[in-house]
Amino acid sequence: MPDRDPERIRLNPLHRFLVLNDTSFYVARWNGRMDGLETIGRNDHLFVFFRWLCTREVCAGIDSLLSAHRNVVREQVTFLANSGEEKRVIDEHLEGCSCCHVNVNCFVDQELFTILDESKRYEAVMNAGPWRYKRHGLSSGISDIARIFGHWDYRSESRTSAIEKCIADNGLRYRYANLDHTLWDKDELVRILNRSRVGLILSDVEGACAASSEYLLCGLPVVSTTSRGGRDDWYTTNNSIICHASVDGVDAAVRQALRRLETGAFRPSAIRRSHVVRAEAFRERFTNCVQERIDRLRISFDAGSHLRRVRFDPRRADGLSRFDVEYFV
Structure with missing residues (x-):
């Protein structure tokens, strides 16, 4: 845990x-x-x-x-x-x-998390709480990055100290970080994602990881380490790169993802569409599961x-x- x-x-x-x-x-x-x-x-x-x-x-x-x-x-x-x-x-x-x-990320709000007409400002974005299992240090080689630090406790003192410690301990650089926010606004989150080119998820193990699907729904290809917990249920060669869990490995994968965006091998609209289609299939499976139990009641x-x-x-x-x-x- x-x-x-x-x-x-x-x-x-x-x-x-x-x-x-x-x-x-x-x-x-x-x-x-x-x-x-x-x-x-x-x-x-x-x-x-x-x-x-x-x-x-x-x-x-x-x-x-x-x-x-x-x-x-x-x-x-x-x-x-x-x-x-x-x-x-x-x-x-x-x-x-x-x-x-039924991967629980099929219920991520695909109307909220969508592709917007925003100018790209950051090569990468990492939306992750300031916790060790998120392995922030693996992204320390990237400077052109937006860092979004979620936190379960939004009391400013606790939250700020945890984020500052995470930045200092991992030698993190960034062009943007939400250090001054006491409660993150989802609409602002979507705008930041749309101003970024590549999404980073670097934990070894957790759950389905909503941030990963939020990237995909906003048309961002994902750079991820090998993981357990279900987020890779959404990954294909057309929307993600699985990289070595090292600073150099993450940096190289981000460069590769940026090149694929430039050549059209990664297409934001196709990345979003593939997630939407798979999510619909998962939701239908869940609906059928509930319906079967209702039918038993006649x-x-x-x-x-x-x-x-x-x-x-x-x-x-x-x-x-x-x-x-x-x-x-």
């Missing part, structure tokens, strides 16, 4: 996104814990996604938790895997539960229409907001 203060990690309550008669449909995230399982009834369905790589050890922890909550029917629990490898692990180690390969209800209406995004199950709930009697 990342090097964060555990006392500052938000709780992960269940969120109900649909109620049909006496059956509720919940979504939750697993981030080392999952609160609220005692509220689930025997008729209810639970969908769980991951913010971090799911391993055999993670499955063992989840298995123990489910065993301690006998009110939860395993056959009515479905895990959303961010990669085919994650699905294999879950299928093998979480007996009785279902798993669907109720006529269109899952797709409902999920679109509430703008379903399982990543919202983090204490920040709640879904509308549709009641069918």
Whole structure:
């Protein structure tokens, strides 16, 4: 798990996104814990996604938790895997539960993250919190870069000190950094991405990594190290370069990506389109998964229409907001 203060990690309550008669449909995230399982009834369905790589050890922890909550029917629990490898692990180690390969980045807002008519100002951009697992030091050879430091704690003192330490410890250079922002504005984020040419993601392991898909939706090719957790589920030779995890390796890959943009081998519109198409396929797979469970209830209800209406995004199950709930009697 990342090097964060555990006392500052938000709780992960269940969120109900649909109620049909006496059956509720919940979504939750697993981030080392999952609160609220005692509220689930025997008729209810639970969908769980991951913010971090799911391993055999993670499955063992989840298995123990489910065993301690006998009110939860395993056959009515479905895990959303961010990669085919994650699905294999879950299928093998979480007996009785279902798993669907639905990379959670398919729910990144593709209307917000889009290609804008902005002049390019930066060769590269790196949107990453000031944490060790992000491996900022691998980008220290790049000076023409915009650095966006996300942070789970937006109290200025804590946030500023963490960012300053990250910059100093890794010898980071930059042409732009959001050091003076106490809360990042998403519209401004999209503008910065559109003013950049290449997006950097350099962690070895995490989850699906929303920043990676945000780059792609804004038409930026991605330079990434080899990774585990699901972000490479979106990568092809037409939208990314996988580089050696070294300062020279990252620098060389950025140069290569810039050349491919110049020659047309990387085309921003095609990069965005490939992500949109794959995201639609993942969302359809999830919708079909929900619809199958509704059909078992012998109720006529269109899952797709409902999920679109509430703008379903399982990543919202983090204490920040709640879904509308549709009641069918």
